[in-house]
Every structure is written in C-alpha cells, then in structure tokens.
Amino acid sequence: MANPQLNSGNPRVDIEYRRKKSAEEMRHQVVSFALMIFLTLIAFAAVAMKGFSAWFIVPFIILLAIVQVIFQLYYFMHMSHKGHEAPSLFLYSGVLVGAVTVLAFSTIIWW
Amino acid sequence: MHAEEKLTYETWPAEPEKSTLEAKNKFLGFWFFLGGETVLFASLFATYLALKDKVPDSSHTLAKDLYDLPLTFVATMLLLTSSLTSVYAMYHMKNFNAKKMNIWLVLTLLLGLGFLGLEIYEFSHYVHEYHHTFTSSAFGSAFYTLVGFHGAHVAFGLLWITTLIVRNAKRGLDLYNAPKFYVASLYWHFIDVVWVFIFTVVYLMGMVG
Numbered sequence: 001m002a003n004p005q006l007n008s009g010n011p012r013v014d015i016e017y018r019r020k021k022s023a024e025e026m027r028h029q030v031v032s033f034a035l036m037i038f039l040t041l042i043a044f045a046a047v048a049m050k051g052f053s054a055w056f057i058v059p060f061i062i063l064l065a066i067v068q069v070i071f072q073l074y075y076f077m078h079m080s081h082k083g084h085e086a087p088s089l090f091l092y093s094g095v096l097v098g099a100v101t102v103l104a105f106s107t108i109i110w111w
Numbered sequence: 112m113h114a115e116e117k118l119t120y121e122t123w124p125a126e127p128e129k130s131t132l133e134a135k136n137k138f139l140g141f142w143f144f145l146g147g148e149t150v151l152f153a154s155l156f157a158t159y160l161a162l163k164d165k166v167p168d169s170s171h172t173l174a175k176d177l178y179d180l181p182l183t184f185v186a187t188m189l190l191l192t193s194s195l196t197s198v199y200a201m202y203h204m205k206n207f208n209a210k211k212m213n214i215w216l217v218l219t220l221l222l223g224l225g226f227l228g229l230e231i232y233e234f235s236h237y238v239h240e241y242h243h244t245f246t247s248s249a250f251g252s253a254f255y256t257l258v259g260f261h262g263a264h265v266a267f268g269l270l271w272i273t274t275l276i277v278r279n280a281k282r283g284l285d286l287y288n289a290p291k292f293y294v295a296s297l298y299w300h301f302i303d304v305v306w307v308f309i310f311t312v313v314y315l316m317g318m319v320g
Binding site for chain 1: 158
C-alpha cells in the first residue's frame with residue numbers, strides 16, 4: 001500500500017520536506033522549553049522575594065502555571081497538530097469537572 | 112500499512128503513532144485516560160486545598176515551615192528537563208532512528224529517577240525531622256496522597272519506559288511499537304503537567320501562606 005504522506009511522487013523530496021518540518025517543530029519545542037523554564041523561574045522568584053502580598057502572588061503564580069501547562073499540552077504533547085479534536089474534548093471535559101471540584105472544595109466546603 | 116510491516120527510512124510514515132487502526136485506537140484511548148487522570152488529580156488537589164494546615168494541635172508543623180524551596184526548585188528542573196528529553200526521543204522516533212530515540216529515553220529515565228530520589232529524600236526528611244506523616248493529621252494525609260500519587264505515577268512511568276526499551280531493544284522501530292513509545296511519552300508529559308500544578312499550588316502557595 002502506498003504511503004499516504006508521500007504524495008509528490010518522489011519520496012526523496014517528501015523526506016526532505018518532512019525533515020524540515022520536524023526540525024521546525026523541534027525549534028518551536030525548544031523555544032517553549034525555554035519559556036517554561038523562564039516562567040518557572042519567575043514563579044519561584046516571586047515567592048522567594050517575600051515582598052508581595054498573597055492576594056497578588058497566588059493568582060499570579062497560578063496564571064504562570066496555566067500558561068506553562070498550555071505550552072506543555074500544545075507543543076510537547078502535540079495538541080497544536082491536526083487530528084486532536086477528540087483529545088481536546090476528553091481533556092477539556094476533565095478540566096471542567098476538575099475545576100468545579102476544586103472550586104467546590106475551596107469555597108463551599110469548610111471546616 | 113500493517114503493524115508488522117518492515118519499513119525503511121524512506122517508507123516510514125509522517126505520523127507513525129496513528130498509521131494503523133490499532134494505533135489510532137490506542138491514541139484515542141490514551142487521551143481518554145488522560146482526561147480521567149485530570150479529574151483524579153483535580154479531586155486530590157481539591158482535597159489538599161480543603162485540608163491544608165488542618166492539624167489537631169500546635170505541635171504539628173504547618174506548610175509554611177515544612178516546605179523547602181531550593182529542593183522543590185531542583186526537582187522541578189529535573190522533571191521539566193526530562194519532558195524536553197522525551198520530546199527529543201519522539202523527534203528521533205519520527206525520523207525512524209531507534210538508536211537515538213533510546214538514548215534520549217534513557218536520559219529521560221535518569222532525570223525521572225533523580226526526581227524520584229529527591230522526593231523520597233523529601234518525604235523521609237518530613238517524617239524524621241517534623242513527624243509529618245500520613246496519619247499525623249488531615250494535612251499530612253492530603254499532602255502525601257496528592258504528592259505521593261504523583262510520585263507513584265513517576266515510578267510507574269519509569270518502569271513502563273524501561274520495559275518498552277528492553278522489550279524493543281533488538282526489534283527496531285515498526286508501526287507496532289512506535290505508538291507504544293508515543294503514548295508513553297504523552298504519559299510522561301502529563302506527569303510534568305501535574306507537577307507544574309503541584310509545585311505551584313502545594314509548594315509555592317504553601318510558602319506564601
């Protein structure tokens with residue numbers, strides 16, 4: 001059976017193209033890794049400095065965590081690629097249920 | 112294309128993780144599992160948030176005095192870097208280079224092992240220096256359940272990837288085992304996703320008070 005990705009009729013040309021594509025993807029992944037390290041550093045530094053109030057720091061580091069996780073999901077776990085509609089549905093359904101649980105446990109329930 | 116077909120660098124498909132029906136099912140099923148894992152960890156986070164610093168009396172150490180930022184920072188860097196090395200492994204998998212893929216996977220394993228070692232040290236430190244144990248308080252139970260569950264996921268990931276490497280050491284890459292490697296790397300990234308929230312919500316927010 002013919003390889004569905006090789007469609008120019010010349011396998012060498014397609015391999016060149018694919019190698020270039022994956023090298024480009026690798027570059028994006030290295031950039032997102034650098035950004036993730038950077039965000040982690042900011043979060044740790046913000047807490048280590050002790051100069052800010054908890055009302056500012058807590059939402060700030062949670063925001064940094066969410067941005068970092070988006071990089072992880074879309075670049076490292078390839079969710080930015082085509083064919084990830086079902087994975088997005090599964091993941092975001094999980095996130096929705098999870099968010100409601102966290103919200104309930106941290107606001108409505110107390111001891 | 113079928114799973115056992117002998118492929119070459121030229122005939123290796125662009126998406127080997129989704130080239131057979133079995134692979135497509137595996138890919139979809141694994142993401143479904145990750146959706147479930149999200150809910151599982153979210154409920155453990157919720158429990159931790161509700162029970163943080165809930166201790167019976169003042170002889171118990173609270174989060175603020177317990178956690179150690181430098182240790183958490185080193186653990187975070189180890190796990191974050193191991194996420195990048197497994198990205199490199201999948202890059203070589205897509206280029207049909209089993210040898211380089213294995214090298215990067217072994218690097219991933221070593222970093223993961225370092226992370227697990229630090230976590231074991233951390234737990235034993237809490238138990239011996241602060242008498243902060245699983246049964247000492249509601250705070251202890253919630254803490255060890257959440258962070259321990261994540262640590263168990265790391266340990267399972269290490270065993271899983273080791274098994275894959277050993278099992279396929281002489282086989283090379285084909286469409287039967289490529290999806291297995293791909294799914295294992297997704298799992299490894301997911302462990303890192305959970306850790307990002309653990310270091311933020313447990314350790315950093317714990318230090319803030």
